[in-house]
Amino acid sequence: MPADLAVIGLGPLGLPLAQAAVAAGITTLGYRTGDESGPLSAAELRRMLSGGFRPATDPAELGRVRTAVICAPTPRGADGGLDLTQVEAAARALAGQLRPHTTVILESPVLPGTTEEFLCPLLEKGSGLRAGRDFHLAYSPSRVDPGNRDVTPANTPKVIGGLTPACTESAAAFYGRLTDKVVRARGLREAETVQLLETNYRHVNIALVNEMAVLCHDLGVDLWDVLRCAETKPYGFQAFRPGPGVGGHGHPQDLTGTAGRGLRMVELARRVNSRMPRYVVQRAATLLNEHGKSARGARVLLLGVTYKPDLADLEGTPAEEIAVRLTGLGASVSYHDPHVPAWEVEGRPVPRADALYEAVADADLTILLQHHRTYDLQGLSVKAQLLLDTRGAAPTGAAHRL
Numbered sequence: 001m002p003a004d005l006a007v008i009g010l011g012p013l014g015l016p017l018a019q020a021a022v023a024a025g026i027t028t029l030g031y032r033t034g035d036e037s038g039p040l041s042a043a044e045l046r047r048m049l050s051g052g053f054r055p056a057t058d059p060a061e062l063g064r065v066r067t068a069v070i071c072a073p074t075p076r077g078a079d080g081g082l083d084l085t086q087v088e089a090a091a092r093a094l095a096g097q098l099r100p101h102t103t104v105i106l107e108s109p110v111l112p113g114t115t116e117e118f119l120c121p122l123l124e125k126g127s128g129l130r131a132g133r134d135f136h137l138a139y140s141p142s143r144v145d146p147g148n149r150d151v152t153p154a155n156t157p158k159v160i161g162g163l164t165p166a167c168t169e170s171a172a173a174f175y176g177r178l179t180d181k182v183v184r185a186r187g188l189r190e191a192e193t194v195q196l197l198e199t200n201y202r203h204v205n206i207a208l209v210n211e212m213a214v215l216c217h218d219l220g221v222d223l224w225d226v227l228r229c230a231e232t233k234p235y236g237f238q239a240f241r242p243g244p245g246v247g248g249h250g251h252p253q254d255l256t257g258t259a260g261r262g263l264r265m266v267e268l269a270r271r272v273n274s275r276m277p278r279y280v281v282q283r284a285a286t287l288l289n290e291h292g293k294s295a296r297g298a299r300v301l302l303l304g305v306t307y308k309p310d311l312a313d314l315e316g317t318p319a320e321e322i323a324v325r326l327t328g329l330g331a332s333v334s335y336h337d338p339h340v341p342a343w344e345v346e347g348r349p350v351p352r353a354d355a356l357y358e359a360v361a362d363a364d365l366t367i368l369l370q371h372h373r374t375y376d377l378q379g380l381s382v383k384a385q386l387l388l389d390t391r392g393a394a395p396t397g398a399a400h401r402l
Helices: 014-023 042-050 059-064 085-095 114-127 165-175 188-219 223-230 264-274 276-290 319-328 356-362 377-383
Strands: 003-008 028-031 053-056 065-070 103-106 136-139 158-162 182-184 299-303 332-336 365-368 387-389
Touching: 003 014, 003 059, 003 085, 014 028, 014 042, 028 059, 042 053, 059 065, 059 085, 065 085, 085 114, 103 114, 103 165, 114 136, 114 188, 136 165, 136 188, 158 165, 158 188, 165 182, 188 223, 188 264, 188 276, 264 276, 276 319, 276 365, 276 387, 299 319, 299 356, 319 332, 332 356, 356 377, 377 387
Parallel strands: 003 028, 003 065, 028 053, 065 103, 103 136, 158 182, 299 332, 299 365, 365 387
Antiparallel strands: 136 158
């Protein structure tokens, strides 16, 4: 049965696209590139299926769509660069079925030049077709903010860059069915570089405010009050919040070795942010010591171990390194997270606290790593012997803040 759209890769990028397409009345095929999966409730899946969504396991079904969007994950590889293994698998699966006049769009986070130099040859070789002549090829940076209910595909402008002007217009026609605004980039590389800039912008600014957190603690300055005041400025400032580290699926890229140059600011930001778990553990050990306790043998409870609030996603979560370092100091580590029923760190299960308030009262130190909506921090701070708040979420004076 033909479909308007094939979403290839049903992880944190592809699943929201598939949901938006179904909601817009577009018959959609979902094809997995690996073991990726997004958090779908049974009710959400039923709604998608009734709206025209169909999971596919046979690559042959990809040959009966008008538009194919590749949303395969590109995790950080062993060399620190982006691993394109799943993008390659998606391209090979699609290429063997690709038909003339199909529009192929890449949304996976990639470096500039990837669509034309890596994806295009795979599609052309596998299909015998020519991009820009026989089929359309474009790139569109994914703009997904998991857990943000105010940001939807409809109200988020979509950037499009094609191999040719006709490719751009074909992709724009598709996305025009999903969003109120389509922004046309000059070409593929410009659209890919938009993704690079947006991702690095986040990491650089988080690094700045993380360094400010360390500085303000050393100076005895209330960083959270500084941020409260600074964000009243109506121009030239966007407030970011410090935290125990940076997780998620958007990895900073400094382009070292690309065109003979790199982005030194991004590499520095990556190093600053990667030090935050170590800093949190240092603060935890100091806090215990100041209250007559040693980290060795201390009962430490981690609250919220996902990388983002109100999500079940553990991708790149700094909680893992924090748990490892605390255990290395001899602490007894447990956790609570309403979205994570079981958690392993370095192949070992971490004990889960089922009775939250009893666990907080029993712990020598409770560390808030992620502020889930269900946490009543006023009530928890009353129960806690010591509470280290890495998110600035507890009421003033109720906890020791990062």
